[in-house]
Amino acid sequence: MDFEINHTDITFIGSGISSSFSILHFLDLLEKKPINKKISLTIIDRYPEFYTGIPYGVRSGYSVLLITSLKNFLPEPELSKFIEWLNLNKEWLLDEFRTEGGQLSLEWLATHKERLKNNEWEDLFIPRRFFGSYIDQKVKSTLEKAINENRVTVDYINSEVTDIEKNNDFYTLSLCDHKKISSEKVILSVGSLPTLKLWKNEDLIQEDNLMFINNPYKPNLGEVLGQLELFLKGKNAKEVNALIVGANASGLEMLYKLNDLDAIGSKIDKFTMLSTQGLSPDSIIDEEGKKKYTPKNLLALKDKEDLTASQIAEATYKDLDVADDVKLGAASTVDIISSAFGALLKKLNREELKKFACLYGNDIGRRQRCAGYHYSKTIDALKEENRFEHIAGRFVDIKKESDQAHFFEYLDTASKTNKISKDTVDVVFNCIGGTNLKASDVPELLKNLIQKELCVPNESNIGFDVNESLESSKNLHVMGPLLAGNIFDGKAVWHVEHCGRIIWLSSVLSENIHQYFKLLEPKK
Structure with missing residues (x-):
């Protein structure tokens, strides 16, 4: 124009x-x-x-699901307004979802058939696009x-x-x-x-036997997956392995979407996730373990005056370590720990509160990641087929061998040394999150x-x-x-x-x- x-x-x-x-x-x-x-x-x-x-x-795309249930995604009064809109628009929304999605999307529709019929939305991890359509219509009409x-x-x-x-x-x-x-x-x-480019300064790099995707959403996920499908069709190798760098929401969504589309998921022999802690976000609440768990280090600070941000953070890390030791995941402890350190933040002066917001909040959040069961179920299914591995480390480089095979180099979290992957890698998705202002x-x-x-x-x-x-x-x-x-x-x-x-x-x-x-x- x-x-x-x-x-x-x-x-x-x-x-x-x-x-x-x-x-x-x-x-x-x-x-x-x-x-x-x-x-x-x-x-x-x-x-x-x-x-x-x-x-x-x-x-x-149209078939990626929310990372949380709808009731935890949207507060009132917006939640009720959105649900009212969903009830009026669900037929065309579900048709779009059915058309764009694959086998996991069809499973979602079948699993929640009765809830969808009865307009029981609050506990569902709905397609994110539903909310996008709602907000688009609402802003335009207003x-x-x-x-x-x-x-x-x-x-x-x-x-x-x-x-x-x-x-x-x-x-x-x-x-x-x-x-x-x-x-x-x-x-x-x-x-x-924007996402920090992990390897070379391009959004998508395609070489013989390697497709490296630095930005899965540019121009959009549908086009990127279309290119990946063509790449996989042209692969003559006996084995095709995919690496997803990052275990955040984007990484989980990518794993889910790749396995939703049979033309892609069926052609990948093994999926590897690489993240600093080597842990996938948790989805299952251990009710018994939750009852027994107490954030003792945080509670020990409740009567202490003149607290600092670092004292609260250190106590939080210790309580998270205790949960890890007893194999109690974030889904079981996130409310307990967040409530405990949240109560202590009220004791901080403005300077210390700002320090917590700048230096510790996001870092603690990375250890408290939760996700919907549909994501953990995808990982569990791949594990059962011996097609999934999660490595604790940071991506360093791609190494090309003389026979045209590629491997990835990473800084191993435990040993603090650089290692080379034992498996070859053919497809890499960069899902590590944004860069920083420096x-x-x-x-x-x-x-x-x-x-x-x-x-x-x-x-x-x-x-x-x-x-x-x-x-x-x-x-x-x-x-x-x-x-x-x-x-x-x-x-x-x-x-x-x-x-x-x-x-x-x-x-x-x-x-x-x-x-x-x-x-x-x-x-x-």
């Missing part, structure tokens, strides 16, 4: 669910407390799909109503912001196609930091913002320091995962991929923006 925008009131950079909920909250406030001025919104995204981001849109009632105007730009300059009371945004936009308020809502491959926009000190990274190195209005600089707000390592309403925040936290913080942001324009509104 060929157009120029001279000035806009609010510009959203990125249009995932952080922006979506911010827009919804803001429009709701405009309806309840009207402003005597039409607000101009500009929404910029480098991908043509708006409002869903990667997790809930076409880039991750915006349409606000436009028709002359509250807002909206411009969509499918491009990438590469730089931002502060000019007096406005920001000038530079786009990759050399256009410029002037905006009074800017919302930086670009999602999680890395050389930080996106150009963020690099420029840091250089100009419009955004200052905090100690977490994955988030920017902001004030209580979520501003990194006056009228430049941050929303979403880049809020890691901050404190709001006395609460430490270190993981803002969680839908509940996004809804809460987007509400804080929209209140601030509404108040700002309310004070500026022209008098009647």
